[in-house]
Amino acid sequence: NTNDTSLASRTANDFSADKMEFAADVIAGLSQPRKSLSCRWFYDARGSALFEDITELPEYYPTRTETLILRAHAEEIAARTKAGSLLVEYGSGSSRKTEILLSAIASLAAYVPIDVSDAALEEARVRLAERMPDLRVFPVVGDFLAEIDLPKDLARRPRLGFFPGSTIGNLTRSAAADLLHTMGLRLGSSSRLVVGVDLVKDPAVLVPAYDDAQGVTAAFNLNLLTRINRELDGDFDLDQFRHEAIWNAGESRIEMHLLSLRAQRVHILDKTFEFGAGEHVHTENSHKYSLDDFTALARRAGYRTLDRWVDDKSLFSVHDLVF
Ligand code: AVJ
Numbered sequence: 001n002t003n004d005t006s007l008a009s010r011t012a013n014d015f016s017a018d019k020m021e022f023a024a025d026v027i028a029g030l031s032q033p034r035k036s037l038s039c040r041w042f043y044d045a046r047g048s049a050l051f052e053d054i055t056e057l058p059e060y061y062p063t064r065t066e067t068l069i070l071r072a073h074a075e076e077i078a079a080r081t082k083a084g085s086l087l088v089e090y091g092s093g094s095s096r097k098t099e100i101l102l103s104a105i106a107s108l109a110a111y112v113p114i115d116v117s118d119a120a121l122e123e124a125r126v127r128l129a130e131r132m133p134d135l136r137v138f139p140v141v142g143d144f145l146a147e148i149d150l151p152k153d154l155a156r157r158p159r160l161g162f163f164p165g166s167t168i169g170n171l172t173r174s175a176a177a178d179l180l181h182t183m184g185l186r187l188g189s190s191s192r193l194v195v196g197v198d199l200v201k202d203p204a205v206l207v208p209a210y211d212d213a214q215g216v217t218a219a220f221n222l223n224l225l226t227r228i229n230r231e232l233d234g235d236f237d238l239d240q241f242r243h244e245a246i247w248n249a250g251e252s253r254i255e256m257h258l259l260s261l262r263a264q265r266v267h268i269l270d271k272t273f274e275f276g277a278g279e280h281v282h283t284e285n286s287h288k289y290s291l292d293d294f295t296a297l298a299r300r301a302g303y304r305t306l307d308r309w310v311d312d313k314s315l316f317s318v319h320d321l322v323f
Pocket of ligand 1: 167169
């Protein structure tokens with residue numbers, strides 16, 4: 001299962017529990033007849049840095065396109081935001097796009113970035129402290145459903161959720177609807193959610209975005225094996241696996257896989273795994289939507305669409321929803 005969002009929340013100091021969860025997830029994923037690894041584990045310090053590099057690749061249009069859309073409509077988003085709101089961001093990473101909203105919305109009470117990477121959160125916190133010294137920031141290390149512990153004066157504020165980057169695309173459609181619904185329940189009735197959603201387009205544009213000429217995405221995918229080697233005492237031979245990105249038209253998604261180049265045996269902790277020549281390990285899904293497709297999904301999840309915006313080439317979309 002590459003789409004598990006039900007993992008328990010954790011704190012920054014809770015490394016051993018995290019490692020146990022990583023171990024259990026990896027062993028379960030590689031024990032299935034169709035091997036998979038969860039994309040959640042991409043984001044160790046090196047993986048987060050590689051993802052930052054991906055966002056600047058010429059082939060990877062989502063980040064720069066979403067940034068343009070947000071810049072163009074930040075004032076509209078701000079105008080709909082109640083004074084004294086909390087901005088809660090899911091999968092905040094470096095929080096760079098967030099600065100567009102943070103500067104547009106004058107009256108925010110605080111910013112709550114949630115991310116699985118404590119390294120990325122810490123970097124974002126330091127940068128924001130410098131650039132926006134008056135902003136209160138409460139980072140949460142964890143997955144999207146992590147418990148948010150806030151000081152009393154902030155706990156009951158109206159909430160604006162921010163879920164950019166088409167991170168929602170990692171989930172299957174039904175899991176995405178479930179997650180959006182749960183987020184709505186957590187953020188409260190009449191809460192808003194601004195979601196970035198990548199759009200279906202020509203596979204000749206989509207595939208290179210996930211298989212770039214410089215090989216940064218390949219390094220990002222293969223880094224998962226490096227992380228397993230380091231943290232779970234694995235012995236993957238990185239030269240014997242190859243990155244692959246394929247367009248699955250039936251599911252309307254890009255899939256990333258790691259392809260075993262020969263029959264081989266890999267040890268992880270006290271376990272042994274067999275890989276056949278040409279066998280695939282599925283590591284990520286990145287679902288692509290049409291505008292109406294996503295609006296229908298948001299409605300099923302309990303939201304009304306206030307607005308939706310695209311760039312002039314219809315590459316990417318941003319949806320402003322209310323629960
Ligand atoms: C962070 C999940 C939005 O699916 O485009 C980028 C991750 N994987 N290149 C995406 C990713 C390979 C990215 N998301």
